[in-house]
Amino acid sequence: MTNTPGRLGTLRLTRSPVLDIAYFEAGEPNGVPVILLHGFPYDVHSYVDVVPALATSGYRVLVPHLRGHGPTRFRDPATPRSGQQAALGRDVIEFMDALGITSAVLGGYDWGGRAACVAAALWPHRVLGIVSVNGYLIQDVSSSVEPLPPEREAGFWYFYYFLTERGRKGLTANRRAIAEVIWRRNSPLWAFDDNDLNRAAEAFDNPDYVDVVLHSYRHRLGHADGAEEYVADENFLATIPPITVPAVTLDGLNDGNFPARDAHAASEHFTGPFEHRQVPLAGHNLPQERPADFVDAISTVTELAKGRLA
Template sequence: MDDFGFMLMTKYIKTPHLNLAYEEAGDRRGKPIVLVHGWPDDVRCWDKITPELAGSGYRVLAPYLRGCTPTTIHSAGTMRSGAIAALGQDLADFIDGLELRDVLVVGYDWGARAGYVVGALFSERVCGLLAMAAGYATSKPVGEMSYDLAKAYWYEWLVATKQGREAMDKDRRRLCRYLWQTWSPGWTFDDAEFEATAASWENGDWAPISIHAYLQRWGEAAGAPEHEELEKKLLENPPVRVPTIMLQGADDADNFPETSEDKEQYFASSYQRVVLPGVGHFIPREAPHAVLTAIRQLLSDAAASDVRRS
């Protein structure tokens, strides 16, 4: 039982590579909503979102991304990949393994990137996507981005050095606290909120997965062999085939607003981008009402579409 008076249960499902932990709340017969957290974060980012959805009769499921306790990887020989393909495949495996249908996917940061993969290449089970704090099709050469943005990605370049990788591993709490403080300059959080999430990073997989995510993103490391075909498809920026709303914090000091501009051509269904004034990177924590409004809009649109088809 959580502070809001409803049952929040931690469950597990075995996917091809993970023993994937997730929290579930609400009515198991209700429409499924899958909440996918970002980095560096965990499912606690949804604590202001889940009660409203569960109380409205939806089935709310929030998986812990690979690298976050209590999710584990089956085999010691499996690459600790943090590639977008790995995150997207994990989400597709989660939805498939639970035999979910007509799912609304809600993701931010890494969760948004996973959501784009599913919305583009595994869309048959998805009715809509709410993506936050990360635009689609953002990979481009450094020479095509502003140096202000390159500076904002300093932590991604840092892991190309031995000392940077050691910082990600040995100094992860101090590093991530600094990212929380600087990515959302107008947001304040207390020690209890930070520590409730930081505990999930204390395992042997979090650092290598985090490091690999950025080495692979900038071409300094290969992806995992099991994701090779998916990686090839993602290089083509396949269109997202489900109705999508994208929420962008106007004050996001990590993924600047410029990174999510002018993406309409990548969406084969409806697409709306909403910029939130005074909001930084951690949108579910900073602006839960805006998140709930967007979720309700997508659910309403999906219901109207179902009526038209019938």
């Protein structure tokens, strides 16, 4: 699968043991690989302004559609449509394997930031460094019964909605509308328009979207078992392992659900070279809202990783 190159590069297809992964590629084929990972309910267009800047700087830029999104498909109808954190992290490594990439810089936010953190914790020798919006995103599933402050619980209304059959029906029928409600809460200063939302919503038409999304939230809240193939990975993640690779974390000062932290608070669980930045005027979808800040973070973490590149 290919198409005419655009701002995200050329659309391609590769095959992992579990998925046929659709991804965009741009930049220098022999450049440092950087893999950009989107969140929920968003899509690859979160990086529409990040990709050209990184490609021009000499990176090999790769932006996959996550499982359950866009043209990415499960190879086997019998494969559990898991959205758990271990599945997302392993998808990144298997994507790299499929393309023959030994190691890469990973960047992400929301689900994509979690995938980057999981990959870095489980396979640090494959990760040159990471940029993660909202910091350390590995979930402590064992603490899912502990309440958050009420204001944050209100912002996470969809976590609980998705536990119900009503939520399944609602997500099936109202994918775009649910995304819009979440976008407005997550990024109160982001002046997105109908074109932005419609473009992202095309990725939600994937036949596995609803199942993957529901499993993600049900698993993290302890209401669904994980897939058998990820048990060992989840057991390791339950120890809340440190991330030892170079890292830059970003907090948007106008994120509607995740209050910005100072460098000391953000550094917990990062034991390698580390920087934390607060980004003015940014909400949750930081790469699309403040692309220059995200690009600069990728450049910084690449510098921090120079010893691993040698």
